[in-house]
Amino acid sequence: MNTPKKIGILGGTFDPPHLGHLKLATHFAKALHLDTLLLIPSGEPWQKDTGITPAKIRLQLIEAAAVDLARAFLYLKIPTQIGVDRIEIDRAGPSYAIDTVKALRARFGAGVNLTWLMGADSLANLHSWNLWDQLLGFVNFAVASRPQHALSSHISPEITNLLEEHQCIDTDTLENSLFGRIYLDNSLSVDLSSTELRNQLKSASRSDIASEHIPSHALEIITNLGLYK
Structure with a gap:
């Protein structure tokens, strides 16, 4: 049997995109031997507070961050192709993951x-997503650990049951499953949050924080537009 083509999906508000996003993307692109990685900025992030940066600008930011990600892939000799997908920005109404995965399938x-x-924070909150229990009928989940979001202390009964039914313990199983599997990866620790980063960028040490946590091409746009002040 031929190995199925493998496509990774990294969705988010990306307000702003940060090195944690790129670290997660790089790790799973390599670990799962992804052929393609789609970066999908949300159009109307229905679970976020008001005051989100307009979608058009967030699209610019993630496109810029994708340039840095592509350079990292080239340096690390990761053959995964990178694409920025407008599917949620072009779709009217709230950006529900279930609509996205149905359309991609x-x-x-x-x-x-x-x-x-x-x-791991997203998995812990999955039961609050629209039609969350249908998602695994279209995709797998690859979940990276978060230092402040240990699943053992944040997990709901619904997600516990989901893991019992769908979790796999190795990447080979995930790679050979077209959908319906959950792989938890504890080797990667991503400890960056766009919300916290926006708050930090309002401080006096803005320039140091920005250069340390935001991809250079995205940071150039943020600086030119005077965002997050």
């Missing part, structure tokens, strides 16, 4: 491995 077909990449 229809686009790429039944024979492709689709894996949604996320941090």
Whole structure:
């Protein structure tokens, strides 16, 4: 049997995109041997507070960050192709993951491995997502640990049951499953938050914080537009 084509999905508000996003993308692109990685900025992030940066600007930021990510892939000899997908920005109404995964499955077909990449905090909050219990009918989940979000202390009964039914313990199983599997990766620790970063950027040490945590091409746009002050 041929190995199915593997597509990773990294969605988010990306307000702003930061090195934690790139670290997670790089790790799973390599670990899961992804053929393609889609970066999908949300159009109307329905679970976020008001005051989110306009989608058009966030799209610019993630496109800029993708340039830095592509350079990292080239340096690390990771052959994964990177694309920024406008699917949620172009779709009217709230950006629900279930609508996105249905559309991507229809686009790429039944024979492709689709894996949604996320941090442990997202998995812990999954039961608050719209039609969350249908997502694994279209995609796998690859979940990276977060230092402040240990699943053992934050997990709900719904997610406990989901893991009992769908968790796999190795990447090979995930790679060979077109959908319906959850892989928890404890080797990567991503400890950056866009919300915390926005708050930090309002401080006197803004320039140091920005250069340490934000990809250089995205930072150039943030500086030129005077964002997050």
